[in-house]
Amino acid sequence: MLTFRFETSRIGPEIEALIGKTGDRAAAHRIIGLTLYDQTVDRFQREIAPDGTPWAPLSPLTLSSRRNKRGILRDRGELFGSIHQVHNATRAEVGTRLNHPKVMVMQSGATIRPRRASVLAVPMGRGGNRPAFIRKAVIPPRPYIGIGRGDEEAVKDALLAWLDA
Template sequence: MAGAMLNVELDDSRAGDALTELMERLGDLTTPLLDIAEYLHQSTDDRFRRQIAPDGSPWAPLAPSTLAKKKDGRILRETGVLQDTLRHSVSNNELAFGTDRAYGAIHQFGGKIEHAARSQQVYFRQGKDGSVGNRFVKKGKSNFARWITRGAHSMEMPERPYLGLSSEDDNEVVLIVNDYLWAALRE
């Protein structure tokens, strides 16, 4: 997966110990890992809804300029594409969970975004009195056009972690694995 994927090592955690024991008993973790992946989808969806990081901290607020452009004030949810592209891949002993969207990484980890200089034609509607409003219109509804040039610039995107395991997630993974351990012990 290109984009954003978090590699979480569970070896030193309760979940890691439980998975190690389950691996020793079953040899193939595909089915338990599929259940864990389903849980991670639900947990991550909940974080998007609550706009919080796995550690429970709120995401960085939107800049006033971004808020002015959005239809609502939801963070990382203009169209829902990032959340909707969360995927998982499972093998017999590995679970990968993340997004294939390239911009997923900048939202997860933050960083500097470089914008190149550019020029483009923008379209306006000119009134009968000759005044031109400050709102862009589609080319077909325009009667006035102007070339605009914007110089190269950069911006700093704050991190808004959405991937990862919370302490609640770690506990839930342990419970899922324990269910499989008990089933394996009963066999």
């Protein structure tokens, strides 16, 4: 599993002051968690990393073996569907519910080499009937979990809107 925390002890004095004005720290962290969740989902849909850089495009080999051509990291929808948020009176967290190596592979990238053979057999087409043989697979990082550009400003705006409501 992969999560990031937005802890009040590490944020700027403006946000801490806004949280203090609410009188309900858990509710404030709920607003923060939902805002960060929305930011994370938006970046995932736009296929950009938390720092604003676009994800690397899919390789032709990957595209040819996909069941679903609708976007990067969306073949089955598992990663996207796993994004969630939790909060309490001291923090908000956004992360993935998946506890699987592919989470870190997609977040950080990886090079996959065969362990017992000279090549990897990559299933191709529907049903994987005709494999492609490659010496290694280089998967570039496509970070989707993390505090991103504009997140702190979005949190401030959400807290101000909630206080004004």
